[in-house]
Amino acid sequence: xxxxxxxxKDIANEAGTTLMTVSNVINGRYDKVSQATVDRVRAIAEKLxxxxxxxxxxxxxxxxxxxxxxxxxxxxxxxxVSPHNVAVIGVIxxxxxxxxxxxxxxxxxxxxxxxxxxxxRSWNLDGAVFIGFLDSQIRTMRPTLDTSMVVLDSYEKNSDxxxxxxxxxxxxxxxxxHLLDKGHTRIAFVGPKITERGVVKERFSGYRKALREAxxxxxxxxxxxxxxxxxxGVEAGRFLSTxxxxxxxxxxxADLLAAGIMEGVRAAGRDVPADLSVVGFDNLDLATYxxxxxxxxxxxxxxxxxxxxELLLMSMRSESIPAAETxxxxxxxxxxxxxxLTA
Amino acid sequence: xxxxxxxxKDIANEAGTTLMTVSNVINGRYDKVSQATVDRVRAIAEKLxxxxxxxxxxxxxxxxxxxxxxxxxxxxxxxxVSPHNVAVIGVIxxxxxxxxxxxxxxxxxxxxxxxxxxxxRSWNLDGAVFIGFLDSQIRTMRPTLDTSMVVLDSYEKNSDxxxxxxxxxxxxxxxxxHLLDKGHTRIAFVGPKITERGVVKERFSGYRKALREAxxxxxxxxxxxxxxxxxxGVEAGRFLSTxxxxxxxxxxxADLLAAGIMEGVRAAGRDVPADLSVVGFDNLDLATYxxxxxxxxxxxxxxxxxxxxELLLMSMRSESIPAAETxxxxxxxxxxxxxxLTA
DNA sequence: CTGAAAGCGCTAACAT
DNA sequence: ATGTTAGCGCTTTCAG
Numbered sequence: 001x002x003x004x005x006x007x008x009k010d011i012a013n014e015a016g017t018t019l020m021t022v023s024n025v026i027n028g029r030y031d032k033v034s035q036a037t038v039d040r041v042r043a044i045a046e047k048l049x050x051x052x053x054x055x056x057x058x059x060x061x062x063x064x065x066x067x068x069x070x071x072x073x074x075x076x077x078x079x080x081v082s083p084h085n086v087a088v089i090g091v092i093x094x095x096x097x098x099x100x101x102x103x104x105x106x107x108x109x110x111x112x113x114x115x116x117x118x119x120x121r122s123w124n125l126d127g128a129v130f131i132g133f134l135d136s137q138i139r140t141m142r143p144t145l146d147t148s149m150v151v152l153d154s155y156e157k158n159s160d161x162x163x164x165x166x167x168x169x170x171x172x173x174x175x176x177x178h179l180l181d182k183g184h185t186r187i188a189f190v191g192p193k194i195t196e197r198g199v200v201k202e203r204f205s206g207y208r209k210a211l212r213e214a215x216x217x218x219x220x221x222x223x224x225x226x227x228x229x230x231x232x233g234v235e236a237g238r239f240l241s242t243x244x245x246x247x248x249x250x251x252x253x254a255d256l257l258a259a260g261i262m263e264g265v266r267a268a269g270r271d272v273p274a275d276l277s278v279v280g281f282d283n284l285d286l287a288t289y290x291x292x293x294x295x296x297x298x299x300x301x302x303x304x305x306x307x308x309x310e311l312l313l314m315s316m317r318s319e320s321i322p323a324a325e326t327x328x329x330x331x332x333x334x335x336x337x338x339x340x341l342t343a
Numbered sequence: 344x345x346x347x348x349x350x351x352k353d354i355a356n357e358a359g360t361t362l363m364t365v366s367n368v369i370n371g372r373y374d375k376v377s378q379a380t381v382d383r384v385r386a387i388a389e390k391l392x393x394x395x396x397x398x399x400x401x402x403x404x405x406x407x408x409x410x411x412x413x414x415x416x417x418x419x420x421x422x423x424v425s426p427h428n429v430a431v432i433g434v435i436x437x438x439x440x441x442x443x444x445x446x447x448x449x450x451x452x453x454x455x456x457x458x459x460x461x462x463x464r465s466w467n468l469d470g471a472v473f474i475g476f477l478d479s480q481i482r483t484m485r486p487t488l489d490t491s492m493v494v495l496d497s498y499e500k501n502s503d504x505x506x507x508x509x510x511x512x513x514x515x516x517x518x519x520x521h522l523l524d525k526g527h528t529r530i531a532f533v534g535p536k537i538t539e540r541g542v543v544k545e546r547f548s549g550y551r552k553a554l555r556e557a558x559x560x561x562x563x564x565x566x567x568x569x570x571x572x573x574x575x576g577v578e579a580g581r582f583l584s585t586x587x588x589x590x591x592x593x594x595x596x597a598d599l600l601a602a603g604i605m606e607g608v609r610a611a612g613r614d615v616p617a618d619l620s621v622v623g624f625d626n627l628d629l630a631t632y633x634x635x636x637x638x639x640x641x642x643x644x645x646x647x648x649x650x651x652x653e654l655l656l657m658s659m660r661s662e663s664i665p666a667a668e669t670x671x672x673x674x675x676x677x678x679x680x681x682x683x684l685t686a
Numbered sequence: 687c688t689g690a691a692a693g694c695g696c697t698a699a700c701a702t
Numbered sequence: 703a704t705g706t707t708a709g710c711g712c713t714t715t716c717a718g
Contacts, residue, residue, distance in 0.1 A: 005464065007711055018689050023713070032687065054465040055407065056711035058398040059694050069448075073437065086429045093450055094416065102466065105412075105448040107436055121348065122397040123445065230632055259632055266634070289573055289602055290632065291609070350695055361705055366697070377703060399695035402710045 006048045014044050026052060054102070058124055066102050067312065068120050068128040069093075072137070073107035082228070082256070083284050084301065085131055088152065091305035092129060099313060101126070113137055117144040127312045130154070135197055148315035150308045155197045162315065163325045164308045168199045171297040171330040172206025175251045175279040178295070178332050180214045183341030184249035184277060186222070187211070190236045190261060191253030193225040203253050203281065222247060226257070233260015234267065240276065241268035248277060248341065255280040255287045258294055262337065273339035283333055292336030304328050349391045357387050369395060397445070401467055409445045410655065411463050411471040412436075415480070416450035425571070425599075426627050427644065428474055431495065434648035435472060442656060444469070456480055460487040470655045473497070478540055491658035493651045498540045505658065506668045507651045511542045514640040514673040515549025518594045518622040521638070521675055523557045526684030527592035527620060529565070530554070533579045533604060534596030536568040546596050546624065565590060569600070576603015577610065583619065584611035591620060591684065598623040598630045601637055605680065616682035626676055635679030647671050 008026070012019045017037060024032045025041040033041075058064035069089060093103050104123060108116045120128060127148040130138060135156040142149070142161055150162040179187050187207075194201045208218055224239065226232040233252065237260060240247050252258040258280030262272045272278055272292060280287060283298035307326055314321055351369070355362045360380060367375045368384040376384075401407035412432060436446050447466060451459045463471060470491040473481060478499040485492070485504055493505040522530050530550075537544045551561055567582065569575040576595065580603060583590055595601040601623030605615045615621055615635060623630060626641035650669055658664055 005711090009711080019712085020690080020714095021688060024688090027713090034687065037687085051461050051464040053402070053467065053711050055398045055401040055467055056694090057713080059396070059402055059696085060711075060713040062694075062713095064398065083426070083429075086426075089448075090450075093448060097450065102462070103448045105432075105436060105446045107440065118394050119445070121394040124396065124398055230628060263632070263634065285573065286629070286632065289606070289629065291606065291634075348695090352695080362696085363706080364704060367704090370697090375703065380703080396695050399710090400697075402694090402712090403696040403698080405697095405710075 005053065006050045007053075008050075011041060011044050011048060011050060014048070015041050017041070026050075062124070064102075064124045064126055065100060066104050066123055066125050067096055068104045068106060068123070068125045070116055070120075070128060070130045070133075071105075071107045072132055073109045082132070083286065084282055087301045088131060088305045091302050092309055095306065095309040099309075110137075113140050114144070116141055120145055120147065127316045129308055129312060134195075148312055150312045150315070152304065152308055153199050155199075155202070157325075161324075162308075162311045162321060164304055164311065164328065165325070166199070166299050166304070166328050166330050168202035168330075169206040169209070171281060171299075172203035172251070172253075173210050174206075174330070174332045175203075175281065175297050176207045176210035177213075178334075179249040179251065179277060179279060179338065180210060180216075181342075182249075182277065182338055185214075185216055186219075186244075186247045186249070187216075188222040188224060188240055188244065188247050188250040189253075190224045190226060190233070190240075190250055190257055192228055200253055207251055228254045228257055230256050230260040230263075233257040233262075234264035235260075237261035237264020237266075237276075238268045239264070241265050241270045248275075249279070249338070250276060251279050251281075253281050255282045255284045255294060255296055258296065258337075259286055259290050262290060262292075262294075273337050277338040279332075279338060287333075287335070295335045295338045296333055297330050298333045299328060299330050348396065349393045350396075351393075354384060354387050354391060354393060357391070358384050360384065369393075405467070407445075407467045407469055408443060409447050409466055409468050410439055410659075411447045411449060411466070411468045413459055413463075413471060413473045413476075414448075414450045415475055416452045425475070426629065427625055430644045431474060431648045434645050435652055438649065438652040442652075453480075456483050457487070459484055463488055463490065470659045472651055472655060477538075491655055493655045493658070495647065495651055496542055498542075498545070500668075504667075505651075505654045505664060507647055507654065507671065508668070509542070509642050509647070509671050509673050511545035511673075512549040512552070514624060514642075515546035515551075515594070515596075516553050517549075517673070517675045518546075518624065518640050519550045519553035520556075521677075522592040522594065522620060522622060522681065523553060523559075524685075525592075525620065525681055528557075528559055529562075529587075529590045529592070530559075531565040531567060531583055531587065531590050531593040532596075533567045533569060533576070533583075533593055533600055535571055543596055550594055571597045571600055573599050573603040573606075576600040576605075577607035578603075580604035580607020580609075580619075581611045582607070584608050584613045591618075592622070592681070593619060594622045594624075596624050598625040598627045598637060598639055601639065601680075602629055602633050605633060605635075605637070616680050620681040622675075622681060630676075630678070638678045638681045639676055640673050641676045642671060642673050 008019045008022045011022045025038050096103050125147050130151045138156045153165045189207050191200050224236050258278050265272050265276050280294045280296035283296045287294035287296050351362045351365045354365045368381050468490050473494045481499045496508045532550050534543050567579050601621050608615050608619050623637045623639035626639045630637035630639050
């Protein structure tokens with residue numbers, strides 16, 4: 001590869017025409033150029049192995065065809081920590097690529113939410129997808145950004161940010177309801193500490209609703225707050241087994257947690273589901289790797305990510321957006337981690 | 344946010360100086376500007392909420408501060424399929440960000456390896472990291488790229504691509520050796536089909552070496568070729584349990600596979616490690632999620648990714664590179680999936 | 687249909 | 703220490 005790139009001008013010279021005509025050909029504006037010229041220019045471009053300069057194009061056209069994908073950088077270097085995010089990014093990348101967009105991946109240290117602003121504006125992004133932020137963080141960042149953006153799994157109601165999320169409340173409800181239906185009455189809730197409105201709070205609210213409907217009061221001592229991590233799950237499982245032997249079931253807000261709980265229970269010398277039934281959330285691959293396989297609330301990650309990109313594309317093309325908020329349905333997948341007490 | 348961005352010129356006007364002086368201040372070339380001017384300009388830039396244009400900067404400076412991270416797009420939309428890649432990307436992103444670089448994430452459809460070329464040259468990347476490609480693919484893409492690049496887990500010997508990989512041969516060797524030491528003699532090998540030089544071939548070669556040293560001939564019927572996927576592992580585990588009941592141990596080239604094998608073995612009514620011992624490779628989180636926990640060959644993903652970025656940064660800064668190839672050590676982590684037959 | 691001119695926001699190389 | 707002059711490669715606008 002030669003060190004210096006081929007430009008429109010080079011092609012124009014070789015083709016005996018002007019830069020402008022070449023530009024039109026390259027951009028497919030064939031109605032403005034004669035067929036003969038089109039063919040000639042295309043042949044030369046091909047021969048010279050011409051590649052347009054995205055930077056020059058962005059500068060001149062005020063559109064970068066770049067989309068930012070932003071994630072919170074929880075601890076240290078781990079951006080993509082959750083398998084959930086990973087799957088989502090995979091889908092987003094594929095769709096953007098197919099639509100001619102490039103993907104700028106960036107994590108945002110919680111210490112410095114403003115850093116995103118500079119990064120995004122600097123690159124003149126056409127759009128951005130925010131994954132896994134708290135509503136308050138979205139609210140902080142939004143005003144400084146002047147671009148199409150869609151947020152995944154947020155409850156922020158700001159009208160100028162599109163929002164794709166799950167019906168988390170229903171998720172918490174059907175999980176708990178399932179346990180109730182199977183005859184459980186002492187049901188623990190394990191998830192991250194609820195600090196503000198968000199997916200966890202909604203899932204909890206579904207849990208509470210199911211219990212209320214069943215006439216069972218929420219027992220605060222059965223709400224265990226913990227990180228979303230396997231190790232934390234193990235701890236929670238052990239804790240429940242030893243401190244709350246009367247508890248027969250638990251709803252965990254994440255499969256990772258649920259898998260950990262299962263292990264913790266076993267580590268405490270008890271069994272899943274014989275002694276403790278577990279329902280997770282996410283339906284990660286992991287849910288089928290563990291034994292017994294995990295009963296969990298499933299979400300269609302692909303559909304969610306797809307929807308998010310569709311909305312973003314529409315917005316970037318200035319098409320009208322159907323709705324600011326898209327709520328994806330969730331369902332329960334029954335596998336082997338819940339014991340039927342009614343049998 | 345105003346729709347139109349603040350430029351150096353705006354600041355210059357406001358500061359009553361020239362664009363060039365402002366540029367010098369913004370870029371920290373304080374030796375060329377008086378302190379008073381520096382202060383004044385900085386204050387105004389701050390007030391106007393100035394953000395430099397990365398696109399303009401790349402165009403003028405021929406350096407984008409963009410690094411591409413390329414992955415093979417195996418099937419459909421799944422770029423980040425392997426947890427291994429995910430962890431690596433996480434580390435890379437963090438390090439690049441800390442060093443002031445941006446990350447362009449891109450998957451490459453196997454059908455169209457040339458598409459990477461256009462994408463990378465188009466953005467004038469300062470560097471690129473290739474993860475998980477076959478040597479032949481690297482060889483195809485390399486000539487069309489004119490940038491610093493580092494390749495992870497490749498055996499390509501081309502002198503102008505830096506290479507960070509594991510000692511895969513040793514990995515295969517110590518895994519197999521461990522099984523031999525524990526008294527196993529009928530040891531299967533499960534991994535993807537070996538088509539060319541690469542990590543799998545090396546791991547297999549380590550396996551073979553260990554067997555040879557032990558005076559055990561390689562039994563072709565115990566080499567099972569399969570995808571790297573949990574489901575494929577289940578199948579392989581079932582197959583070994585039913586078709587080769589005399590086999591007492593298996594070395595799988597990936598933890599994902601090993602976890603599947605464990606399940607397949609159980610599905611066939613047999614037990615791990617009582618009937619079949621399993622050693623994996625990667626030491627993913629998953630290895631500790633399964634029970635029994637998986638004995639596996641561990642690699643330091645963080646160290647590997649860190650090294651890769653360090654090399655890339657050095658290369659981009661035109662510093663001299665210590666060596667074209669960096670080989671990371673591997674070790675065996677003993678957990679619960681291997682039975683000791685000598686006891 | 688084709689071309690000329692201007693400028694996107696910035697940096698590099700010379701002035702002064 | 704500051705200013706001037708050229709572009710980087712492309713698109714947009716306006717003229718032929």
